[in-house]
Amino acid sequence: xxxxxGRTLGWSxxxxxxxxxxxxxxxxxxxxxxxxVPFFLAxxxxxxxxxxxxxxxxxxxxxxxxxVAPRRTMMLVFSAVTIAFHAYFLVWRSGLALQADWPEMxxxxxxxxxxxxxxxxxxxxxxxxxxxxxxxxxACLAAVLVAFPAGAGGEAAATAVGGLAMVTTxxxxxxxxxxxxxxxxxxxxxxxRAAFTIGFFVIFLAxxxxxxxxxxxxxxxxAPYFISEGWYQASAGAHFGAQAMFTVAAHIxxxxxxxxxxxxxxxxxxxxxxxxxxxxxxVPIVIGLALGVALFLLAPQxxxxxxxxxxxxxxISLHEVGYRVFLGAYGLVFPAWLLMTSxxxxxxxxxxxxxxxxxxxxxxxFLWIGAVGRQEEWLYPGVAIVLLGAAVRTRM
Numbered sequence: 001x002x003x004x005x006g007r008t009l010g011w012s013x014x015x016x017x018x019x020x021x022x023x024x025x026x027x028x029x030x031x032x033x034x035x036x037v038p039f040f041l042a043x044x045x046x047x048x049x050x051x052x053x054x055x056x057x058x059x060x061x062x063x064x065x066x067x068v069a070p071r072r073t074m075m076l077v078f079s080a081v082t083i084a085f086h087a088y089f090l091v092w093r094s095g096l097a098l099q100a101d102w103p104e105m106x107x108x109x110x111x112x113x114x115x116x117x118x119x120x121x122x123x124x125x126x127x128x129x130x131x132x133x134x135x136x137x138x139a140c141l142a143a144v145l146v147a148f149p150a151g152a153g154g155e156a157a158a159t160a161v162g163g164l165a166m167v168t169t170x171x172x173x174x175x176x177x178x179x180x181x182x183x184x185x186x187x188x189x190x191x192x193r194a195a196f197t198i199g200f201f202v203i204f205l206a207x208x209x210x211x212x213x214x215x216x217x218x219x220x221x222x223a224p225y226f227i228s229e230g231w232y233q234a235s236a237g238a239h240f241g242a243q244a245m246f247t248v249a250a251h252i253x254x255x256x257x258x259x260x261x262x263x264x265x266x267x268x269x270x271x272x273x274x275x276x277x278x279x280x281x282x283v284p285i286v287i288g289l290a291l292g293v294a295l296f297l298l299a300p301q302x303x304x305x306x307x308x309x310x311x312x313x314x315x316i317s318l319h320e321v322g323y324r325v326f327l328g329a330y331g332l333v334f335p336a337w338l339l340m341t342s343x344x345x346x347x348x349x350x351x352x353x354x355x356x357x358x359x360x361x362x363x364x365x366f367l368w369i370g371a372v373g374r375q376e377e378w379l380y381p382g383v384a385i386v387l388l389g390a391a392v393r394t395r396m
Contacts, residue, residue, distance in 0.1 A: 038161045042165040252281055
């Protein structure tokens with residue numbers, strides 16, 4: 001029993017860290033900036049509930065395998081986009097550190113990647129040890145941030161909060177089911193319900209509140225001690241590097257283990273059963289790196305590296321545009337695709353693909369203005385189109 005409890009806690013740490021990636025560890029900062037605490041809560045609540053629900057719905061190997069089998073390609077695409085997203089994110093943050101002359105942040109990124117990489121090498125697998133190392137580096141940043149009280153965030157109308165809550169609920173209630181790392185935990189943890197509950201209602205929730213601008217909910221009025229800016233930059237860089245390294249490694253491990261039957265094996269599959277690493281890992285990394293570098297090359301052509309387009313609430317940096325476009329995959333494309341596979345349809349069924357493309361094409365302009373242009377009221381019709389399309393498709 002003690003061993004089972006230890007394994008469950010290990011999977012809890014794994015789950016919490018695998019979900020604190022370049023969305024969980026950075027998007028709350030943008031939410032607080034744009035809409036204050038209401039925006040942050042619209043991000044946090046559906047995120048925690050949606051992630052934790054996987055352990056209760058797909059609560060054993062059989063249920064998870066039956067869910068994964070008809071959606072295997074979709075879930076491989078999910079991992080590929082996530083890997084590309086992290087490559088892009090690290091280029092963005094590292095490039096900003098170079099521009100601002102913050103060598104400490106670059107050193108922190110390298111340190112975080114190295115420590116987690118060595119922990120993976122020691123265990124020869126992506127499990128609780130590298131997850132724990134990642135979590136400890138995040139805890140170090142949380143301690144440093146106490147010396148930097150969080151200021152007040154932005155303000156937003158109730159209609160904007162409602163629009164944001166609709167798209168975050170759509171994304172965070174559906175996307176966790178497409179995460180191969182979650183299904184790996186559901187299939188291998190002694191008690192998936194306990195692992196997901198502890199992982200998200202305790203560890204993940206604490207991490208989000210302590211390490212992101214979500215700390216506006218608890219931040220002291222004045223700093224209780226002094227820490228130099230350099231230490232802050234180094235700690236933030238280590239947090240970014242470690243989280244990105246762990247998440248990418250966890251997805252690579254899951255990609256190499258997912259069989260056509262939906263089972264995620266304890267060991268990597270041999271050829272030709274294993275998915276092609278070049279298609280699902282190498283190519284996404286190259287695309288993410290190239291996109292991040294390309295936007296730095298384009299930035300001088302924009303005013304202060306920012307663009308202001310019709311329908312946008314104000315200027316926005318090119319890299320933040322790229323970041324928000326990546327988010328569109330999780331707020332629109334993957335939820336729509338998953339909804340179109342109801343009633344046993346497979347993810348590559350021609351009808352499924354056609355309906356997904358049609359729904360995304362109709363909803364994309366509204367989500368572009370609402371999410372990228374930060375006119376959140378436009379998110380209402382965008383989400384409504386997705387739900388209406390799914391309802392019609394289900395009844396057909």
